[in-house]
Every structure is written in C-alpha cells, then in structure tokens.
Amino acid sequence: MRTYLKDICLAVITVLQSMRVTLHYLFRPSITLQYPDEKWQLPERSRSSLAVDLDICTACKICQLSCPVECISIDVERDPQDKKKRYMTRFDIDFSKCMLCSLCCDPCPSGAIHMTPIYERVFSSRDEMVSHFIKEGERIKAAAEK
Amino acid sequence: MLTLIKEIIYPPVSGFLPESLLLIVIMFALAGLVFAFILLAVLFFTWMERKVSAHIQSRLGPMYTGGWHGWMQPLADGIKLLTKEDIVPAGADRALFILAPFLVLGSAFAVYVALPLGGRLFLADLNIGIYYILAISSLGAVGIIMAGWASNNKWSLLGAMRSAAQIVSYEVPVALCILTVVVIASSLSLREIVEAQAGGIYRWFIFRNPFTFLAFGIYFLGSLAEVNRNPFDMSEAESELVAGFHTEYSGIRFSLFFLAEYANMLAVSLIAAILFLGGWYGPLVDSEIPGALVLILKALFLVFVQMWLRFTLPRLRVDQLMHVCWKVFVPLAFLSLIGASVLELV
Amino acid sequence: MEELRPLDDIGEEDLVISMGPQHPSTHGVLRLVLKTRGEVVLQVTPHVGYLHRALEKIAERVNYAQFMPYTDRLDYVAAMNCNLAYARAVEKLLGVEVPPRADFIRVIMAELNRIASHLIFFATYGLDLGSLTPFFYGFREREGILDLFEMASGMRLTYNYIKIGGVWKDLPPGFVDKAYEFLDYFLPRLDEYDRILTDNKIFIGRTAGIGILPADMAIEYGVTGPNLRGAGVAWDIRKDEPYCGYDQFDFEVPVGKGEMGKLGDCWDRYVVRMQEMRESCRLIRQALDRLPDGPTMGRVARVMRPKAGEVYVRSENPRGELGFFLISNGSAKPYRLKIRTGSFTALSVLPEIAKGWMVADVCAIFGSLDVISPEVDR
Numbered sequence: 033m034r035t036y037l038k039d040i041c042l043a044v045i046t047v048l049q050s051m052r053v054t055l056h057y058l059f060r061p062s063i064t065l066q067y068p069d070e071k072w073q074l075p076e077r078s079r080s081s082l083a084v085d086l087d088i089c090t091a092c093k094i095c096q097l098s099c100p101v102e103c104i105s106i107d108v109e110r111d112p113q114d115k116k117k118r119y120m121t122r123f124d125i126d127f128s129k130c131m132l133c134s135l136c137c138d139p140c141p142s143g144a145i146h147m148t149p150i151y152e153r154v155f156s157s158r159d160e161m162v163s164h165f166i167k168e169g170e171r172i173k174a175a176a177e178k
Numbered sequence: 179m180l181t182l183i184k185e186i187i188y189p190p191v192s193g194f195l196p197e198s199l200l201l202i203v204i205m206f207a208l209a210g211l212v213f214a215f216i217l218l219a220v221l222f223f224t225w226m227e228r229k230v231s232a233h234i235q236s237r238l239g240p241m242y243t244g245g246w247h248g249w250m251q252p253l254a255d256g257i258k259l260l261t262k263e264d265i266v267p268a269g270a271d272r273a274l275f276i277l278a279p280f281l282v283l284g285s286a287f288a289v290y291v292a293l294p295l296g297g298r299l300f301l302a303d304l305n306i307g308i309y310y311i312l313a314i315s316s317l318g319a320v321g322i323i324m325a326g327w328a329s330n331n332k333w334s335l336l337g338a339m340r341s342a343a344q345i346v347s348y349e350v351p352v353a354l355c356i357l358t359v360v361v362i363a364s365s366l367s368l369r370e371i372v373e374a375q376a377g378g379i380y381r382w383f384i385f386r387n388p389f390t391f392l393a394f395g396i397y398f399l400g401s402l403a404e405v406n407r408n409p410f411d412m413s414e415a416e417s418e419l420v421a422g423f424h425t426e427y428s429g430i431r432f433s434l435f436f437l438a439e440y441a442n443m444l445a446v447s448l449i450a451a452i453l454f455l456g457g458w459y460g461p462l463v464d465s466e467i468p469g470a471l472v473l474i475l476k477a478l479f480l481v482f483v484q485m486w487l488r489f490t491l492p493r494l495r496v497d498q499l500m501h502v503c504w505k506v507f508v509p510l511a512f513l514s515l516i517g518a519s520v521l522e523l524v
Numbered sequence: 525m526e527e528l529r530p531l532d533d534i535g536e537e538d539l540v541i542s543m544g545p546q547h548p549s550t551h552g553v554l555r556l557v558l559k560t561r562g563e564v565v566l567q568v569t570p571h572v573g574y575l576h577r578a579l580e581k582i583a584e585r586v587n588y589a590q591f592m593p594y595t596d597r598l599d600y601v602a603a604m605n606c607n608l609a610y611a612r613a614v615e616k617l618l619g620v621e622v623p624p625r626a627d628f629i630r631v632i633m634a635e636l637n638r639i640a641s642h643l644i645f646f647a648t649y650g651l652d653l654g655s656l657t658p659f660f661y662g663f664r665e666r667e668g669i670l671d672l673f674e675m676a677s678g679m680r681l682t683y684n685y686i687k688i689g690g691v692w693k694d695l696p697p698g699f700v701d702k703a704y705e706f707l708d709y710f711l712p713r714l715d716e717y718d719r720i721l722t723d724n725k726i727f728i729g730r731t732a733g734i735g736i737l738p739a740d741m742a743i744e745y746g747v748t749g750p751n752l753r754g755a756g757v758a759w760d761i762r763k764d765e766p767y768c769g770y771d772q773f774d775f776e777v778p779v780g781k782g783e784m785g786k787l788g789d790c791w792d793r794y795v796v797r798m799q800e801m802r803e804s805c806r807l808i809r810q811a812l813d814r815l816p817d818g819p820t821m822g823r824v825a826r827v828m829r830p831k832a833g834e835v836y837v838r839s840e841n842p843r844g845e846l847g848f849f850l851i852s853n854g855s856a857k858p859y860r861l862k863i864r865t866g867s868f869t870a871l872s873v874l875p876e877i878a879k880g881w882m883v884a885d886v887c888a889i890f891g892s893l894d895v896i897s898p899e900v901d902r
Contacts, residue, residue, distance in 0.1 A: 040506060043725035047491060050720045054234045054490045054657055063664060064238040077696065079678035100590035133593035133684045138692075139826065147678060235660035332541055336563075336883070408654060409726055412884070490720070492727050493654030495884045496563065 079132045080151035082125055084165055089144035091120050091174035095136035103129035104136060104145075108174065118174040123165040128158065142175065208301060212290050220440040223481065224252040230485045259436075262429035267330055270426065274328035279427065279434035281321030286441040288314045293448055294369050295470040296458050307368035308356055311449065312349070315404070318438070319345040325435075326423040338423040340412050340496050347503045348403040348410075354511035355397035358390060358518045359383055359453045372457030382456040389517035394454045396511050398480070401446040403499070405439060408488040412496050447480035448473065538566060541883070545574050551648060552897025554871075556886070563882045568875045575901040583861035588614050588828045589688055591861070596682035598863065599899040601644050602842045604637035604673075607686035609839035612767060613848035614688045615822075616837050617830040625818040626690035627769045632703070632811045633676070633685065634768070635804040639710070640669045641842035642797045642804075645894045649794065650721055652891040653730050658721055665713055668706045675699055688828065690821035700812055707805055714801060722798060731794060732785030735877045735889030739788065745876070746869040749844030750800065751893055754780040754793030761840040773810050775803045790892035797894070800842075827856050843867050843894055867899035 065072060074080070096104045107122035136145050155161045166172055225240065229247065232239030240248025266275055292307045294300035304310050319342050326338020360366055362383060363374040375381050384394045403410035424435045451457065455476050458469030494502065539562075544555040553574035559567040579598065583591050595610040596603040608630055615622065622630075647662030670680045675696050677685035685692045721727050737747070742755045752759055760777040762770040778799035780792030832854040838847035844866015851860040870893040878886050 039725070046719075046723050046725045050490045050724050051486060053716050053720045054486065057236055057657075057661075058230070058233050058486075060236065062233060062236045062238050063667075064236075066238070066241065075675045075678075075696070077676070077678040077693070078674060098590065100586045100593060131593055131682070132679065133682075134678070135590060135593065135684070231656070235657050236664050237660065332539060408656075411654070489657050491655060492650065492721075492724065492730060494726060495730060495882060497882070498729055 074149040074151075076149075077147075078149040079134055079147040081148045081153060082127075082130055082132065082136070082145065083148045083150075084123060084125070084145045086120070086123065086144065086165060086172050088142045088175050089120070089123075089172075090142055090176070091118050092141060094139045094141070095145050098135045098139055099130075100133065100135060101129045101131060103127070119171040120166060120174055121171055123172075124162050125165070126162045127153075127155070128161040144175075212301065213287065216287065216290065216437070216441045216444070219444050220437050221252040221256070223440045223444070224255065224436075225249060226482070227485050227488075230482065231489050234486070234489045256433065259433040260430055264429050264431070265426075267426050269330040271328040271330070274324045275426075276431075278321050278325035278328060279431045279438070281324065282318045283434045283438040283441070285314055285317035285321065286438040286445060288317075289445040290441075292368065293445065293452070294372070294457075295473055297369075297469065299470055300369070303367065303369055305365075305367045307366055308360065308371070308449075308453070309366050311368075311445075312353055312356065315442070315445070316345070316349060318442070322423050325427070329423070329426040331426055334423050334425050337412075337425070341406060341423060343496070344403055344406070344410065344412065344499055344503075347500060348400045348507075351396050351503065351507035351511040352400040352404060354508070354515050355393040355400065356453065358393040358511075358515045361515070361519050362386065362390070362522055368452055372452055372459065375456045376459050379456065382454065384454040387518060387521045389514040389521065390454070392510060393514040393518065394450070396507050396514065397454070398450060398483075400503075400507060401450065402484060402487065403503070405442040405446055407443065407484055409491040409493045410499055411488075411493055412499060443481055443484060444477060447477040447484070450480055451476035543886070545571075551891075551895060552900075554895075554897050554900070556874075556890070558883065558886065560883060563884075565878055565881055565883060565886055568878045568886065570871055570874060572871070572897075572900050575897045577898075577902065579902045580861050580863060583858050585857065587856050588830070588858065589826075591858070592687060593682065593684045596684055597898065598902060599641075599841065599843060599846070599865070599867070599896055600681055601896060602637050602641040603681065603683050604633040604686060605641075605839065605841045606846060607683065608634050608768070609837070609841065609846040610848055611686050611688050612839060613835060613837040613850050614828070614830070617833060617835045617850055617852055618688070618824070618828060620689050620822050620824055622690055622768075622822050623819045624769070624816050625694075626820045626822070628811050628815050629691050629695060629820065630686055630768050631770065631773070632808055632815075633673070633683075633691075635807045635811070636669050636672060636703075638804045638842045639801050640666050642801050643669075645797055645842075646717060646721070649891045652887045653727065655721060655727070658717065661713070661717065661720075665710055668709065672699065672703055672706060675702065687821070689824035690819070694820045700815070703808065703812055707809055711802070711805055714798065717798065722795065728784050728791060730884075730888055731790035731892065733789050733791075734785070734881060734885050735790045735892060736786050737788045737793075737873060737877050741873065741876065742788070745873045747844070747866075747873050748869065749841065749866045750796045751793055751844065751866075751870050751873075753778065754796045754892075755788040756780055756782070756792075761838060761845060765838075767839065772814075773807055775807050775810075778803065790888050793892045793894075797842075829854060829856050838864070841866055843896060843899065844870060863902055865899040865902070867895045867897075871895050871900055 091106065091108045093106050093108065096102075096106050103126040105122060105124040105126075106120060108118055108120050111117035111119060132147070134147055137143075137147055140146075225248070228251065229239045240251035242248055243254050244250025266272055289311050291301045292304050292310050294303070322341045322345070323338050326334045326336075326341070329335070359371060363371040365371060365374075375383060379385070383390050385391070424432060427435060451473055458473040460469070460472035460476075539560045541558045541560060542555060543558060545553045555571040555574070557569045557571065558565050577597075579594050582594060586594075592607060592610065595606040598606045643662040643666045647659040650656075650658030650662075673683060673685075674680050676699055677683040677692065737751065737755045739755045739757050742752050742757065747755075748759070756779060758777055758779045761767070763777050778796045780787060780796050782788070782792060783795075784791050830852045832852055834849070834851040836847060836849045838845045845864070846866065847864035849860075849862040849864065850858055853859040874890060874893060874895075878889050881889065
C-alpha cells in the first residue's frame, strides 16, 4: 500500500517537474535562424567547397595523387619548343565524388587548390557537377615551382 | 435555441414554407454552423499546437504563410490535404475503410449538440445532457476499430486494438468523476450544473472540496486517454506504429480523423470547464456573449495544458495504461465520489 | 529467415511483423523481423547490410593517410573517436611518437565528440519513447559542440582532423575560450535533462527492469562500452589500457548499479551515458587547463610505408570499442584492415534480451543499446 501511494505521489511530482522545464523554455527566445534572411557566419577554416587558383598552380599533380576518390583530373603537356615550359589543358574537379576531406589542399606547394566557404551551390544535372576550371581548347601556363 | 429561432424566423416566411420543411432547413443550417465552429476551432488549434510545440522546443514554428507568424498555415495544410490523391489500399475492406472516418467524426460532432455555450446559447437543452455526451462519445471507438481492421495492415490493426481497449477502459473513471459532479449538482443537465456554480469563483466545483479537485484531476487525465493524446497515445505511437490506425489514410479521409481528434479535444475541455470550472460564469460577466467567450477561454487554457503535456512526457505502454486506469484512476475516482457525496450530506 | 505469413493467421498463430527497413525508430537502415504472439515478442531477427559500403575493401586500395576520411563515415556521430582509433593503429604499426600537445588536443576532441554522441542518444531515445522535446534540446546543445569542431577542422560532421602522427592544424585562436563557455553553458543543462527524462516516473516505467543484459551474457557476446558498463562490469579502455595520456587525468567510470529495477536494464545503460557526459566535461576542463605548448604533428613521412607486421589496437568509442586490426606487407597500402565495432556486438545481443518483452519494449531496448547502422554494416 505504501509503495502504491508513493508511486502515485512520485509520478505526479516528477511530471510536474518535467512540465516546469518545458514551461521554462516556452518563454525563452528560440534559436532558429530564418534562412535565407539570416545566415550563419562560417569560420575561416570552413570546408564547404573546393576551388583552384590557376595563376599560382605549378601543375605538380600532387592533389590528383592525394585524392582518395580520384575526383581531380589534370592534363599537363610540355611545350615542344621550350622543354622547361609546361601547360595544363584540363583541370577538372568532379563534385559528385569530392568528399571535402582537404587531403588535396595540405600537400599543395603553392596553395593553389584551397577550400572555400561557399555552401550554396546548386547543380541541375550530373554533368554540371564536374567543374572545368580550364575551358575547352585553352591552355594555362603552369607557374614556376619555388 | 430551436424555439428561439422558430419565433424569430417563422412569422416572415410562414407564407412560403410549411413548418416541417422550415424546421429541416433550420436544423441543417444549425448543423452547418456547429460544423463551421468546429472547423474554425480546429484550424486555430493546429496553428496553436505547432506554435506551442515550437516554442517549447526552442524553435519558431510556422512563420511564413500569411505573414504574421504563419497564421494561414493550417489553411494551407487543409488545402494540401484536400487536393491529395484518394488512395484506398488494395485488399482493404472498401466499405468499412470509407465509413470509418465519418463514424469517428460523427461521434465527435454529435457531442456538440448538447454542449451549452451560454445561458441560452445551446442547440438542445437535454435534461440528460452529460449522460448523452458520455454515450455518444463512445461511438468513436467503433470507428477506430473499423479503420484499423479495414486497412489490411498489421500495424494499423495493432493500433486499433490498443485504442479500443484504451477508450473503453477509460470510460469508467471519467464516468465516475462526472457522477461526482452530478451528485453535487443533483442534475444531469449541463445547464443546471453550471447554474449551480453561479456566484463567484469559490462556488466552482473544483474548489468545493478536495475530493472534487481530485475528481477534476482524474477527469482531465482520463479525458486525455479518451482522445488518444500523449501520454496515452499508444494507438498512434509515431515511433512504433508509424501512425497506428490511420496509417493508410491520406488526403480528405486523414483530415477527417485529424478534425475528429481536435474536435474531441475541444469537446472534452469544454465539458471540463462546464463541469468543474464554472462554465460561463466568470468575474464581472453577466450576459450571454461574454459568458460564451469566458467559457471558450477556459476551454482554451485546458487545451493548452493538453498540448503542454503532449510535448513533455513520454508515452505509456499499453499494459501500463491499463494498470494506471484500473488500479489507480478507478479507485481514486471511487474515493472522490464517496468523499464528495459524504461531504455533501454534512 | 522466417517467412512472412498471410494475414488470416492472426488470432491463432503468431504474427510476423517487419520493423523497417524504413521505420522511425531503427536508427539508420536496419530491418528487424519480429515474431509476436499478441503483443509479446517471441523472436527478433535483425537483417543487416543495407548500409554496407565495403570500407574494408576500400582500405586495400588507398594509402594509410588517404583512408582517414573513410573512418569519419564509419560512425559519423562520433567521427573524431573513429579518426583517433585508426590513427593510433597506424601509429603503433609505424612506431611514431605523438607530441604531448597533440595528445591533449586529441583528448579534448574525443571527449567533445563523446558528449555529442551521447546527446544524440539522449535525443533519439526520448523520441523513441514518445517524448518529443528532449530531441530538440539534445540537438540544440550539440550545435554548440559542432560550432567548436567547425572552428578547428572546418567541418561539422566528418572532420578528418586527427591525422596519423598528430592533428591536422593547431587549435584556432578563440577555441579555448569558446570551449570553456560551452562547458559552463552545458553542465546545468544536464540537470534539466535529468528532470525532464531521467527522474520522470513514466520514463522509469518504460525503461527500468526491461531488457536486462546480465554481465556474463554481455562478456560472452563481446558487448563493450556503455552497454557493458550498464551491466555492472567496470571496463573502460581509457582506464584499463590508457592511451593518449588519459592516465594523467582524474575522472571516473560510471557503472550501472541497478538503482531502479534490475542491474543491466535499459535505465542503467541510459544513466551510464548521462553520467559519462558529466565525466567528459570534467576531462575536457582538465585538458583545457593543462594544455601544453609545442608542435601538433609528429615526424611522419608523407607516404607511409610501415614495416610488414600486424597490429590490433582498440579505443573507447562512445558506442563501445572500436578495434582496428591492420596487416601491413611493407607497401604504402594496407594489406588487410578489419574493423571491429561496438554497435555490431550490441546488435547481436538484441535477439537475446528482447525475447519475452512487448513490441513497445523492443523500441526501448533497441534505443538503449545505441546502435548506429553504418557502424554495423561498415
């Protein structure tokens, strides 16, 4: 009999305690940010997308070798006249494969390939997900290695 | 109220229509009015539930539709539900599947016939008011079993069985608590019960003696179980049975179940306000319309408490539900009945 | 496998219900086939493999350093701990020394992730049992931790921060202050969670005395982590085989005592995790107080070629032990990598402890085991 009454009293008391906690939050301001009117400030190391600055890229292909899913494709050819000059004809990053692990950015000697905080990217088809950083038919001269 | 309307409307149109036809027209119009009232209330409750749940959970809830805090959200939801495809699962018992939501909604709707909102604002002043309400609200259980069986889905069947057991068991403590009030007011008629509480807040039945306070508590919790709300919502337990007996329903049919649940919530809160909280009598209130508003405000507060409980407590398992009903609520309800009756004699 | 029988067997025969693969309370994609008589469950058969991504095979194809992002996806709720476990395994094979600052940073990250993982457990357990608000409270607190991780590593879920030999980059400026702020904000919240769920009589009624896992059965099945400690066995790798400098810190290992109901029930496993969150807060505070200066990366070659050999290293993950068995044949890629996870053994014990309870209890028991499907299927 005593446990029976004690159970009932405990039940009522603990229920009221729980209700007090939720009532406390009923009157506190909520933490929602109403996107797109209010946006979250990303920290500087944020890894939301991959980009490459071809002006300082030395075409060493270390990023292509480091990538675990092989999403970077680079084609390099040498200038037939001047053996020291190298040109890149293709620099593709396949974003359907990239897992934003930044294993390509760490060994890059010039910091050309880097992570950006751009997270609002939209692709309408599979083909669009492959970013061609060098347009069809163009050649970009590889920067001199330090 | 029918006689009131008859006196006002009949003389001008007596030349056109015979009396019986006029009566039928008036009855349909009044039914439509009650339905509109329920619809508006349900729309408001859906919005209120979403807002209350959001603020308890540190979120914002609807903010966009219609501008100010998303007040048009329930309207948008209703339109969406109405335009959905009407799916009757293959292998389902078609007639029962289609009939079930109407039965549940009908029983919820029929309760409002006997509920008075003010001294003269009622549809039918039954002298067995509360008895009729108890009887007709049990019809919802039949509708739920029909829905669960006709869905041809094991999960729905489990939910329906649980729900039937629950509703039938909780009738007992709820009826005993109502009996407590009836004994004090010496009448089954809802209007006379409210009249017995006139004259100040200390005359409300909830404050009359500790046994009626207990009766109010048990009535409130028992009525939560009647309308399948958390912590007694095993039959629509989202995390186990997906949606219980109304898993297979979509579109208009689902919205009928939805409507019935909120209508039940409001009906049960109104009954609690009428029986225990002084009905349409409040401070500084004498006439009809403010009285109705006061009653609705009291019912709204009780509905808010129901929503508050929903978002706080985990749900009880079926056998624990039964244990709580038969081993806790029924003895306490008996205790309150006997205690209140004894104190009345003294 | 039990055949699913047609519906006209109800009433006399047993009911065969399939919970999942899409079900609100099987955490991840998992199929549980229940055979019940009325409401009582007679047999539970889990069907796994819906999330199999062949991680162990992929490990034979990529370098040791390149496999690190894959360990994030093993148990994505506790990714730092998985990173740490793998890094330790390869470091043992290579014989690399980790500088002390890196050790302390690893401890801070691992314990923060333990709190985040247990918060998800708390949130989803409440949701399984019908309590809708703790879910939002748990995730709201978790946002604070994820903000800290985003400051340090740049990502919110799959960090790839703990590398072989140390950590990726040093802690950014402002991290330590923000971490202290978070700890001050978070500790009172745990008392609130106790009020809303742990002490709640309805919650106790749903979890105490249910799904009892006795200590000897737990050891037999190889259950580890909070599930084992909930059964009363005081085994924690951080105390018994310390790594990363855990022996320098002062913390306790909570063990289930059977306070409400019997020892080894769902409530015990739940309460062990809640207390572990408090201990993690203590650990993080101590690590932040005593953070030494120095380098954050040991001497490691860019392409690692460990000597031929095999090693088995296990770490204390929030869900149990994460063990990496690594066989190297001297090349840059592992010859064989076998991952042993805590969720797999926890799921294997579910059919034993769920027998005889009701369908609603299966959700409570399964939730208390804190199983994550990607860890089960790898």
